[in-house]
Amino acid sequence: MPLWAKTGKTMGAVTVTNLTKTYEKGSVTALDDVSFRVEAGELFGLIGPDGAGKSTLFRILTTLLTADRGTAGVDGFDVVKDYRKIRNTVGYMPGRFSLYQDLTVEENLNFFATLFGTTIRENYHLVKDIYEQIEPFKDRRAGKLSGGMKQKLALCCALIHKPTVLFLDEPTTGVDVVSRREFWTMLNRLKEQGITILVSTPYMDEAVLCERIALIQTGRILSIDTPDAIVRGYPDRLFAARTDDLPRALADLRANPSVRSTYAFGEYLHLAFRQNDTENVSGLSRYLAEKGHSGIEIKPVTPTIEDRFIDLMTRETTPS
């Protein structure tokens, strides 16, 4: 019986309390007093750009790095005192490929199973869906695999010991839309098996695929909640506007005093007014027409996670 099975109630949960981590003799703050809790069986996303502190947090939780201040626990074990126990029960897929390049696909998987005192056969049901996709290449050296296949093998290796918590550090970075969708389908199947999953991503559109998310930027959590609740927290009414000349429209909207913020968003510009006023839209349409724009369209839209992230980010940097 694996160790975690005896400990009972906290299995699969992750707690982070006032974690702070600095580098370069304190001059670079990677994590700044971060606290949150992930429940057992949850699919939890850390959403933020490079340098937000996502990888540092994962390394602390997987006991590979110690924090300057604060505490953290996985499965009820402390990441410092009980690091050996945690290492036995968690699965970790780092951002950089970390398998043995000169072992074959099958040898890598076998190696990781052996390392954790299990066999491929014992937990094959966990990796079956994913492993079947790379099985035709099981005799190929890992170093010779394509990026997508390496990613699948790394996931199998992180799963083969039936971890209670799976840490995935930017598994979809640099991956195309099709492979990203496939990857999220795999994650949801793993969740159904009861594994707690912490996944980080710089892609805001992936946030909605998690049950709860933390928006993280320069070591601080901007917001933490369900994706729906985070979007509902967007404070203004949001509008989408477009004309036949978007770059010029963006400059003109920025110059308009009634507009609080505006930025490009796909085929539209998103904008929020300084004050909610029923005359806003008609006034702005007239303004754009006077500036010589054609094809003017302004309509209310539902904010996305990215809108909320931008909103929170700009509030952090410009306190007004």
Place this chain on the structure above:
Amino acid sequence: MNTKEQKAIVCRDLTKRFGDFVAVDHISFEVERGEIFGFLGANGAGKTTAMRMLCGLSHPTSGQAAVAGFDVYRQQESIKRSIGYMSQKFSLYENLTVLENIEFFGGVYGLSDAKLNRRSERLITTLGLGQEARKMVGSLPLGWKQKLAFSVAVIHDPAIVFLDEPTGGVDPVTRRQFWDLIYEAAGRGITIFVTTHYMDEAEYCNRISIMVDGRVEALDTPGNLKHRFAADSMDEVFYQLARGAKRAAD
């Protein structure tokens, strides 16, 4: 006037084979001067190989292409002098200061001292890097590095700049500031050839091509592509085209 000279890029049946493997399979397209051209494709579709040929770094197996009017077989050095290149992975020299990086790349691109001085002053002001000019690039936040890397890639006013996933991992505000720089460069007549995995950025391009298994499967404006595939977003267009890809993703 020769039409080839009016186009930034002209490609006819451009092909690259590695043994039996056809990495780029008879691709044909033209890019106008000053256009923002999005070059999309699934991982492993052949984008990087195609870009390497267009940048004069790799000889095609067959087909023709001219970049800034120069032939990709015979005038690779002229191509290299006429283009700028920036990628997410290509970083500036981290242990040189901002100013030293600008001077180094300006020198590599053959700018005269007088010109380089004027340009670097303008660049530092535009980017608001006055305070950081003498700091090591390694100490700057990623977003600033990316903006600086782009500015350095166009410091010699190239005919075309190739951007390979320039905004990967950058926060959403900086990502948009980066596109402001792209529009500004396009406004100065620099042709932009850009790859990205952010489908909202595909919308910022004048036209996009989507590569699947070595071939250009679609090429049009974002609006026309969405119309043709009856899709709400470029994400959906891309998905419809690329999900049938036979090549393993890499």
